[in-house]
Amino acid sequence: MLHAIFQWLINTISALGYSGLVVLMAIESSLIPLPSELVMPPAGYLAAKGQMDPVLAVVAGTAGSILGALLNYGLATWLGEPFLRRFGRYLLISGTALDKSEHFFKRHGEIGTLLGRLVPVVRHLISIPAGLARMNLARFALFTGLGAGLWCGILVYIGWLVGQNADAIGSAAQAAYTAQAHHWVVYRILPGVAVLLVCYVAWYRSRNRAGRMS
Numbered sequence: 001m002l003h004a005i006f007q008w009l010i011n012t013i014s015a016l017g018y019s020g021l022v023v024l025m026a027i028e029s030s031l032i033p034l035p036s037e038l039v040m041p042p043a044g045y046l047a048a049k050g051q052m053d054p055v056l057a058v059v060a061g062t063a064g065s066i067l068g069a070l071l072n073y074g075l076a077t078w079l080g081e082p083f084l085r086r087f088g089r090y091l092l093i094s095g096t097a098l099d100k101s102e103h104f105f106k107r108h109g110e111i112g113t114l115l116g117r118l119v120p121v122v123r124h125l126i127s128i129p130a131g132l133a134r135m136n137l138a139r140f141a142l143f144t145g146l147g148a149g150l151w152c153g154i155l156v157y158i159g160w161l162v163g164q165n166a167d168a169i170g171s172a173a174q175a176a177y178t179a180q181a182h183h184w185v186v187y188r189i190l191p192g193v194a195v196l197l198v199c200y201v202a203w204y205r206s207r208n209r210a211g212r213m214s
Contacts, residue, residue: 006042013042014051021060022067029068029124029148031075031091036061036123040152044159054160058152065117065148066141069127073140076131084128097125105129113140117147 013020021043028034040061047054075091076084084093104122105112106129113135116126130140 025064048163
């Protein structure tokens with residue numbers, strides 16, 4: 001069953017190509033809950049088999065993520081928080097998810113649009129508090145692209161590992177292997193990356209404060 005689903009995902013991504021990655025990741029970054037874990041790993045698998053370019057796959061996924069994030073940013077700027085609080089459930093935005101994304105943005109500031117791309121639930125909604133705060137659009141696109149690029153790269157790498165080891169692990173175990181690799185990345189690699197980013201942000205802010213005081 002798992003193998004059949006995984007094979008279907010691979011065939012779908014292969015048929016859609018890079019433009020399909022852009023569209024699917026734009027959907028993932030907008031209000032529609034389409035997990036990126038179902039989109040990017042198959043692209044990595046196809047890259048391992050020589051049927052896609054891994055760099056182009058990451059670029060396409062990142063571009064789509066930015067487009068979807070810009071849509072959320074624009075909606076938040078246009079509609080405003082009162083509207084989202086009252087009617088957000090009709091747009092698939094729960095009050096709890098909105099609270100989490102707002103708290104994350106307030107806690108981390110603008111750099112939260114980068115860090116938030118690595119956090120489940122917050123990932124596709126972090127653009128909304130950024131839009132409500134009228135964050136500088138160029139910085140928003142830059143931070144979103146950096147975070148989305150890192151996340152897409154990790155997912156493509158997971159798929160690439162599966163593709164490289166497909167013969168060794170057996171086709172029936174590919175989906176389970178993907179799930180295990182994803183769990184390992186989410187709970188080991190990503191926390192380490194997040195710590196490094198937080199340390200960098202703290203150092204950057206400290207340097208800026210020192211510069212203003214001198």
